[in-house]
Amino acid sequence: MSDHNKFDSKQFSHVNAQGEANMVDVSEKAVTTRTAIAQGFIKMSAETINMIVEGGHAKGDVFAVARIAGIQAAKKCADLIPLCHPLMLSKVKVEFEVQAEQNQVRIEAMCKLAGKTGVEMEALTAASVAALTxxxxxxxxxxxxxxxxxxxxxxxxxxxxxxQNQS
Structure with a gap:
């Protein structure tokens, strides 16, 4: 096996020493309160932003639908990403900030639980699906x-x- 195909299982927790994907065993980890906040942006024309803000979209309240989509996505994260653990989320929040001067909407998603593994993937999924919606x-x-x-x-x-992300 060439060096580029060898995996250090300590470096990548979802890959074993043979390079095979595996779900991390979290059974021995302590239950703690875990929170993650993720963001995303969607750039659009000033006219589109105005249409959303003024409630002039023919499909209704665009932010309300995208908020629900983001919440649902966080709850379905383990169905979408193969090695994610199914989690019992205690809180999911999706918020929108219109940044008209940059012709964009900032999406922030927060996920929280008391559990043995983090909720970063759920927060990222919520922000992503809200943007897609x-x-x-x-x-x-x-x-x-x-x-x-x-x-x-x-x-x-x-x-x-x-x-905290310093970038």
């Missing part, structure tokens, strides 16, 4: 929208404690 609802009037900047901003709990 905004795109879906507005694509007929603004097909050139752009989604980006999806990242974890902060996480708390577990053995690593509190972490």
């Amino acid at each position: 905004l795109f879906d609802m507005c694509k007929a009037v603004d097909p050139s929208m752009e989604i980006g900047g999806i990242r974890v901003l902060e996480k708390q709990g577990g053995k690593t404690g509190h972490w």
Whole structure:
């Protein structure tokens, strides 16, 4: 086996020494309160932003639908990402900030639970699907929208404690 195919199982927790994917065993980890906050952005025309803010969209309250989609996505994360643990989320919050001067909407998703593994993937999934839903609802009037900047901003709990993205 060449060096580029060898895996250090200590480096990648979801890959064993043979390079095979595996679900991490969290049964011995302590239950702690865990929170993660993720964000994403969707750029769109000023006209599209105004239509959403003024409630002029033919499909109704675009933010309400995208909020529900983000919440549902967080709850389905383990069905979408193969090695994620199914989690009993205690809180999911999706918020939108219109940044008209940049022609974009900032999406922030927060997920929380008391459990043995973190909720970063759930928060990232919530932000991503909320952005995709905004795109879906507005694509007929603004097909050139752009989604980006999806990242974890902060996480708390577990053995690593509190972490904030410094970039």
